Amino acid sequence: MTSLARWLSLLGGGSLRAQARLAAAEGSAALAERLELAAIEWEAVRRRWLWLLLLSVLLAVFLLVLLLAGSTAVVVHYWDTEHRVVAAWAVAGFWLFAWLAALWALWAVAVRSAPAFELTRAELARDWSFIRESL
Numbered sequence: 001m002t003s004l005a006r007w008l009s010l011l012g013g014g015s016l017r018a019q020a021r022l023a024a025a026e027g028s029a030a031l032a033e034r035l036e037l038a039a040i041e042w043e044a045v046r047r048r049w050l051w052l053l054l055l056s057v058l059l060a061v062f063l064l065v066l067l068l069a070g071s072t073a074v075v076v077h078y079w080d081t082e083h084r085v086v087a088a089w090a091v092a093g094f095w096l097f098a099w100l101a102a103l104w105a106l107w108a109v110a111v112r113s114a115p116a117f118e119l120t121r122a123e124l125a126r127d128w129s130f131i132r133e134s135l
Contacts, residue, residue: 030127034120034123034124034127037119037120037123038117038120041116041117041118041119041120042117045116045117048109048113051109052106052109052110052113055102055105055106055109056106058102059099059102059103059106062095062098062099062102063099065095065098065099066092066095066096066098066099069088069091069092069095070092070095070096072088072091072092073085073088073089073091073092076088077089
């Protein structure tokens with residue numbers, strides 16, 4: 001052992017190296033936990049965006065059908081018999097109800113969705129404040 005190593009050992013340098021290894025291991029474990037949390041939140045964000053996309057497409061299809069049925073109802077309204085009018089307006093009313101239900105579902109999902117990676121950002125903010133306080 002060299003004299004420098006002996007002096008470091010006497011002054012607690014050996015424990016400093018062990019503390020550095022321990023801090024690196026804890027930092028590595030904390031980083032792994034943060035990455036796992038980010039992955040979990042990414043899955044939730046991805047699932048929510050898929051639902052928003054699906055409901056948006058459904059809403060667009062219902063709007064198209066509503067417009068077609070409404071146009072047919074207006075044309076049929078000017079035909080001869082009362083039965084055609086009632087049937088056409090009933091179909092148009094049904095599609096209007098379906099479109100409104102899809103619009104409500106889309107609105108509910110959009111309002112209920114939390115900001116992306118909220119938990120990860122909060123955890124990283126706590127880590128950053130802990131690091132600032134310890135320095």
